[in-house]
Amino acid sequence: MFVQNESKLIGSVAKESGIPIKTIRYYEELGLLKTMGRTEGGYRLFSADVFTRLNFIKRAQNLGMSLSEIREFLEVHDQGDLPCDQVQEKLRDKLVDIDRQIQQLQILKQELERLLVRGQVLPENSAATICPIIEQI
Template sequence: MIVQEEPRLIGSVAKESGIPIKTIRYYEELGLLKTAGRTEGGYRLFNADVFARLNFIKRAQNLGMSLSEIREFLNIHDQGDLPCDHVQETLRDKLIDIDRQIQQLQILKQELKRLLAEEDVLSENSTAIICPIIEQG
């Protein structure tokens, strides 16, 4: 005989998961979480599977995925399929973006080093100039 757990109040889910109630409500609004109903007092109830979904959401966010992307993955999962192909494609795109950002940051780093290396700029004294280090670039 399979014993089904009683749905949990949103406060209990928040306490056990460490995720604020406000965030859980927001995730529900976005369609990332589904309630198991509400109490007579209007409090949201969640099944135990909410913890797996919250863990997935947190991990995916830590990997740089947007809530929109995460919702897509969860929708695929809810249809009975594994979203792994979509996740891999998204991760590949994230790597490309990270490489692009690293390249842009390297260029910025070189520019900052160049500006700091030019000592004679500070000797200029003009009332029209706020800071020659930045304005000369």
């Protein structure tokens, strides 16, 4: 368990979280993470809650959230509120997008199946044709 006042060097955060230093720096640049300051040598220092934020960021990304959306959630959290209403709205939007993508993929699947069936009988080789399977309308 971490002591609340315990600070972590960026290298330690990277090692313990499995997230590269470069990514942690990028998250800080985007405002997703905040440092407690720097060491005399210029290394970033983070509080132990950085792991909670990193876990939230990764989980939200795995659910299809953009870093911009995640930043909005974290800003609400940093103001002392839970961003659950905003998260639910974004999750609903993601479901609509997924349904649209599924529909587009089903259409693409049907088109590919149709091309494969038609492509079983290929015409003679022609210099004006690259592959009739793809070129047929």
